[in-house]
Amino acid sequence: MIKADNISKRFGRFDAVKDVHVHVKKGSIYGLLGSNGAGKTTLLKIISGIIRADHGVPTIEGESIFEVPDVKKRVLFIPDQPYFFHQTSLMQMASFYEAVYDQWNGERFHQLYEHFALNPNASLSRMSKGMQRQAAFILTLSAKPDVLILDEPFDGLDPVVRQQVKNLLIQDVSSRSMTVLVSSHNLREMEDFCDAVGVMHKGGLLYERDLEELKTDISKLQVAFKKIPDESFLAGMDVVHYEKRGRVLTCIVRGTEDEIDRYVRSYEPAIYDVLPLTLEEIFTYEMGSVGYEIRNLIV
Amino acid sequence: MFTIDTRSRVPIYEQLTEKLKELIIREVMKEDEKLPSVRSLAQDLTINPNTIQKAYRELEREGYIYSIPGKGSFVSPVKNEINRERLEMLKKELERIVGEILFLGVPKEEVIRIIDKMTEPERGSDDD
Numbered sequence: 001m002i003k004a005d006n007i008s009k010r011f012g013r014f015d016a017v018k019d020v021h022v023h024v025k026k027g028s029i030y031g032l033l034g035s036n037g038a039g040k041t042t043l044l045k046i047i048s049g050i051i052r053a054d055h056g057v058p059t060i061e062g063e064s065i066f067e068v069p070d071v072k073k074r075v076l077f078i079p080d081q082p083y084f085f086h087q088t089s090l091m092q093m094a095s096f097y098e099a100v101y102d103q104w105n106g107e108r109f110h111q112l113y114e115h116f117a118l119n120p121n122a123s124l125s126r127m128s129k130g131m132q133r134q135a136a137f138i139l140t141l142s143a144k145p146d147v148l149i150l151d152e153p154f155d156g157l158d159p160v161v162r163q164q165v166k167n168l169l170i171q172d173v174s175s176r177s178m179t180v181l182v183s184s185h186n187l188r189e190m191e192d193f194c195d196a197v198g199v200m201h202k203g204g205l206l207y208e209r210d211l212e213e214l215k216t217d218i219s220k221l222q223v224a225f226k227k228i229p230d231e232s233f234l235a236g237m238d239v240v241h242y243e244k245r246g247r248v249l250t251c252i253v254r255g256t257e258d259e260i261d262r263y264v265r266s267y268e269p270a271i272y273d274v275l276p277l278t279l280e281e282i283f284t285y286e287m288g289s290v291g292y293e294i295r296n297l298i299v
Numbered sequence: 300m301f302t303i304d305t306r307s308r309v310p311i312y313e314q315l316t317e318k319l320k321e322l323i324i325r326e327v328m329k330e331d332e333k334l335p336s337v338r339s340l341a342q343d344l345t346i347n348p349n350t351i352q353k354a355y356r357e358l359e360r361e362g363y364i365y366s367i368p369g370k371g372s373f374v375s376p377v378k379n380e381i382n383r384e385r386l387e388m389l390k391k392e393l394e395r396i397v398g399e400i401l402f403l404g405v406p407k408e409e410v411i412r413i414i415d416k417m418t419e420p421e422r423g424s425d426d427d
Contacts, residue, residue, distance in 0.1 A: 029347050029349070163345060166345050167342065167345045170342065170345055170346070170348065173348055174338040174341045174342065174348035175338060192311060192346070192347075193347060194347065195347050195349040195350055195353075212310060212350075212353065215310050275308060276308045276309055276310055276313075
């Protein structure tokens with residue numbers, strides 16, 4: 001569906017995006033995660049055809065998007081700060097959207113703004129950040145895009161609205177296989193929402209993976225022994241991180257559950273637990289392995 | 300129908316398969332009963348439809364449900380050897396639990412009584 005290979009973009013001397021490959025399947029919700037300044041927004045803007053990459057051409061269903069209006073009609077992008085024309089109301093924006101987007105559904109628009117209880121005739125610039133974002137969602141979802149690209153979409157929304165927006169997105173994903181590409185820092189939220197994730201760091205994509213695959217790929221062990229085994233115990237596994245507190249050993253290990261299970265049991269542990277990792281933990285450890293880790297700052 | 304604990308460490312996909320298995324094993328969902336469609340479940344629970352699809356595929360692979368293209372997924376008729384792997388795992392789990400009970404000084408007879416009580420009024424999936 002969305003295919004972006006070898007994408008690079010420089011701003012002056014700064015490599016904002018370096019040789020990135022992103023593939024998003026149709027009907028999938030893809031989460032783009034990454035550290036601050038990793039290049040997520042730049043990449044999203046390249047994929048939605050707002051800026052042109054120095055290298056590589058992203059395609060949507062095999063077609064290039066940059067300056068191709070027919071493709072752009074089916075792809076909508078909500079930036080981290082929603083944009084509206086100066087001093088317009090929701091109603092006025094709607095008539096603009098209706099003129100531009102073929103798949104615009106006026107009935108849906110009506111339902112949505114009534115549901116979110118926004119005044120369609122009030123000036124958008126006077127609304128709060130959260131309400132502006134709601135307005136952006138109302139407009140975008142009424143335009144019924146095939147591909148929806150969201151940059152930090154849930155920022156500024158209260159929990160109730162957040163859940164409602166998610167629910168609306170999921171309805172569109174399940175009923176008409178809309179594809180969603182979303183960037184976020186809120187890993188907790190992405191965890192429930194996405195089915196695939198890509199992690200960016202310093203302009204490059206560290207990896208992209210199916211979320212469930214990612215989770216079964218790496219696990220957290222808690223082991224305690226009556227007699228502590230020698231170094232060979234840790235050396236026999238692909239250990240990402242370990243910590244020893246008293247007699248209890250906590251390790252983050254890569255590999256399939258069966259393999260790890262068999263290996264650890266062969267050492268006859270007294271206590272042995274496998275805990276699934278949260279996305280946040282995976283993120284932290286993976287970033288740690290490329291030198292971007294949580295270090296306690298003492299000032 | 301049921302809720303998903305989004306704060307739990309257990310992946311949603313696993314929670315889903317576990318919950319559905321429980322409903323099937325306890326016969327809350329009867330043989331040949333239709334499962335909710337992926338679409339409606341996704342909407343009700345606000346969960347990614349792909350995750351639900353995956354959970355259904357897994358349940359099908361394990362033999363708990365079967366699907367008819369264009370019609371949906373249904374609960375499979377009860378089979379004795381539903382899944383050897385799963386059974387092995389459960390046996391190990393039981394060993395662990397019984398081990399702990401015995402360690403805490405509960406006599407063996409007590410454990411047997413619990414099992415007797417469980418198999419009495421209900422017909423279990425096992426014959427004995």
